[in-house]
Amino acid sequence: MxxxxxxxxxxxxxxxxxxxxxxxxxDPPLEAPMDLIxxxxxxxxxxxxxxxxxxxxxxxxxxxxxxxxxxxxxxxVKAQRFGFTTAFADAxxxxxxVHQRFLGxxxxxxxxxxxxxxxxxxxGDPVDPRRGVLSATLVKLADDTWLGVSxxxxxxxxxADTNVSRGGTISAASYIKGPSPAALAASDAVED
Numbered sequence: 001m002x003x004x005x006x007x008x009x010x011x012x013x014x015x016x017x018x019x020x021x022x023x024x025x026x027d028p029p030l031e032a033p034m035d036l037i038x039x040x041x042x043x044x045x046x047x048x049x050x051x052x053x054x055x056x057x058x059x060x061x062x063x064x065x066x067x068x069x070x071x072x073x074x075x076x077v078k079a080q081r082f083g084f085t086t087a088f089a090d091a092x093x094x095x096x097x098v099h100q101r102f103l104g105x106x107x108x109x110x111x112x113x114x115x116x117x118x119x120x121x122x123x124g125d126p127v128d129p130r131r132g133v134l135s136a137t138l139v140k141l142a143d144d145t146w147l148g149v150s151x152x153x154x155x156x157x158x159x160a161d162t163n164v165s166r167g168g169t170i171s172a173a174s175y176i177k178g179p180s181p182a183a184l185a186a187s188d189a190v191e192d
Contacts, residue, residue, distance in 0.1 A: 017059055018057065018058050018059045020057060020139055020141055020142075020147070021057065021058070021141060021147070022141065022142045022143060023141065023142075023143045023145070024054075024141055024143065024145040024146070024147050025054040025147075026039060026051075026054045026055050026145070026147065027051070027054060029143070029145035030055070030138070030145050030146040030147065031144075031145060031146070032100075032146065033100045033102075033108035033109075033110045033138045033146050034098055034100050034110055035146065036055050036110055036136055036138055036146065036147075036148050037095065037098050037110055037112045037134070037136070038095075039051070039055055040052060040055060040134070041093050041094075041095055041114075043055070044080075044088075044093045045092060045093055047084040047088075047089070049077045049078075049080035049081035049084060050077055052076065052077065052080050053073045053074075053076050053077035053080070054073075055147070055148050056073055056076060056147060056148040056149070056151070057073070057139070057147050057148065057149055058072065058073050059071070059072055059073075060072065060073060060076065060148055060149055060150060060151070061149075061150045061151070062075075062076045062079075062150075062151045062152075062153075063151070063152040063153065064079070064153050065132060065153050065154060065155045086120075086122075087119050087120060087121075087122075088116070088118075088119055089120070090118045090120075091116055091117065091118035091119045091120075092116070092117050092118050093114055093115070093116055094114065094115045094116075094117070095112055095113070095114055096112075096113040096114060096115055096131070097112070097113045098110065098111070098112045098113075099111045099112075105140065106139060106140035107137065107138065107139055107140070108137070108138050108140075108146070109135065109136070109137050109138075110135070110136045110138065111133060111134070111135045111136075112133070112134045112135075113131065113132070113133055113156075114131065114132055114133070114134060115129055115130070115131050115132075116129060116130045116131075116132075117129045130155055130156075131155070131156045131158075132153060132154055132155045132156050133153075133154050133156060134151065134152070134153045134154075135151070135152050135154075136148050136150065136151040136152075137149050137150045137151075157172030158172075158185040159172075159174055159182075159183075159185050160172030160173055160174050161173075161174050161175060161176050162174075162175065
């Protein structure tokens with residue numbers, strides 16, 4: 001195990017990253033970090049995967065709600081385009097709240113709570129609304145605009161504080177004593 005970890009760490013040190021562009025490919029350019037979230041939702045609701053891709057640097061990382069990592073703008077666009085033709089063709093993404101934190105003058109983190117309605121399962125049947133959190137790290141470019149470098153999207157599991165794995169299946173669980181998960185889920189019901 002130690003050899004495998006050393007090999008992974010060595011490979012990580014060898015990776016080189018593309019330089020940041022001088023100008024933003026986003027249209028319109030992101031004037032503030034929070035603009036990434038607003039533009040993301042607008043493009044998502046328009047099912048415009050290319051517009052989502054332009055919100056990120058060429059070699060950005062995007063981790064989706066089940067932990068799949070899409071590396072590079074091309075992969076982000078390809079994955080979003082697939083989702084728009086399957087699960088999310090008629091879905092809507094709404095923001096619940098957005099926060100930003102500056103990490104000096106040229107970097108920031110934006111965190112947004114979201115809700116999706118209108119998703120369908122693999123058979124095309126409607127599913128319940130979902131809520132989640134999207135966290136994006138941005139960098140300020142030479143033209144004073146912003147661009148995403150890394151993004152992670154996470155579902156919120158109602159009435160849970162962690163996950164457990166049994167037989168290859170991960171499910172939400174809670175170690176916190178209190179109201180039943182069903183009662184908490186009912187109190188946090190999503191309205192259409």
